[in-house]
Amino acid sequence: MEYEVLATPGEIDFAPQSTLAEILQNVRTILTTPKYSVPLNREFGVTSTWLDDPLPVAQARxxxxxxxxxQRREPRVRVTQVTFEGDAQEGILRPKVRVRLVEQLEQLA
Structure with missing residues (x-):
């Protein structure tokens, strides 16, 4: 089963009800954290070096x-698809990421 995570900031649940909720929250945190913004872990998150690139180039990068x-930060899932929503005219590019649990992938193999 695949799960969709939208890169929109939200409240952090410090006691998720399930492992799945924890994993999906971790993916959302990765997507919404700008690289270099975490004081003790500057490499965490996604860079914005693509910010001024043409839309197709920005999406690819x-x-x-x-x-x-x-893959590096949440090894319990694999990304299966990345799509984008937003408004190109307004300069809004919001990733929508589909992930699958690694356990489920191993069961299919």
């Missing part, structure tokens, strides 16, 4: 970075 960062 951001997709690659999201996949790599989620």
């Amino acid at each position: 951001l997709t690659a970075e999201i996949i790599a960062e989620v």
Whole structure:
């Protein structure tokens, strides 16, 4: 089963009700944290170096970075799809990431 995570800031639940809720919250945190903004872990998050690139280039760079960062920071899931919503005219590019639990992938193999 795949789960969709939208890169929108939200409240942090310090005691998630399930492992799945914890994993999805972790992915959302990765997506919404700008790199270099975490004082003791400057490498955590996603960079915004693509900010002034043309839309197709920005989407490609951001997709690659999201996949790599989620793999590194949350090994319990694999990214299966990255799409974007937002308004190109307004300069809004919000990633929507689909993930699958690694346990489920192992069961399929």
